[in-house]
Amino acid sequence: MIAPDPDWELMTRLAKGNDQALSALMDRWQERLFFFLCRLTGDAASAADLAQETFVRVYEARSKVRPKGRFSTWLFTIATNLSRNLARWRRRHPTVSLEAPGDREHSRPLEELLGSETPPGTQLERREICEQVRAAVLLLPEPLKETLILFEYEELSYEEIAQVLGCSRKIVEMRLYRARKSLRKALARKQLL
Incomplete structure (x- = not known):
């Protein structure tokens, strides 16, 4: 027997009006989602915006979504689609960045990953x-x-x-x-x- 997914249980609570369930989902997934979107977009500011928009979509779908598969798969599907939309928009509306190439933070600082030794x-x-x-x-x-x-x-x-x-x-x-x-x-x- 497969154990119930606690994230889907939070979605059920959210659908019943418990807004604290959204906070719990955000606490659980926000950092991982942000770094995923940083890797996709190469831009921390865009990743932060897309992560927030992903949770807006989760909230909007609270009463419509039916648990199927893992919650993480559904969440990453939303984030991936939002990232694709941004990439399409950027292709249609090219801009020139005023930042130096190394100014943007793409993920965790390398020192954190490597250790101080x-x-x-x-x-x-x-x-x-x-x-x-x-x-x-x-x-x-x-x-x-x-x-x-x-x-x-x-x-x-x-x-x-x-x-x-x-x-x-x-x-x-x-x-x-x-x-x-x-x-x-x-x-x-x-x-x-």
Whole structure:
């Protein structure tokens, strides 16, 4: 017997008028959702806006949604669709950023991930490698980028990714293969592999 998903239970409470359930969902998912959207958009400000919009959509769907599968899959589907909408809007409305390329914060500080015991030279080298990998991921076509991020960073299964992206398991496998191949090629050119 499968244990009930506590997030779907919170959605049921939210549908019955308990607004504290939304706060609980946000506390539980906001950080993970923000970092997922940072990886997709490459922009912390846009990621924060999209994360908030995702929770607005969750609230709006509170009485319509029917629990099916994992809550996280449904939540990432909403966030992915919002990210796609933003990407389409940006293609139609190009802008020029006034920020220097390194001014934006894309995810957790590298020092937090590496720990303080890492020698400063190594930290700088790892930071440069991380920036180049992040840049290479951002340059992938949207379907490949979304699939790779959902698999590598969010650790969703092939089936969950297929559900989020609305495609088959085979398509997910093919996209992961192509994304990894593209990344290897891009990073080999920069002599990181």
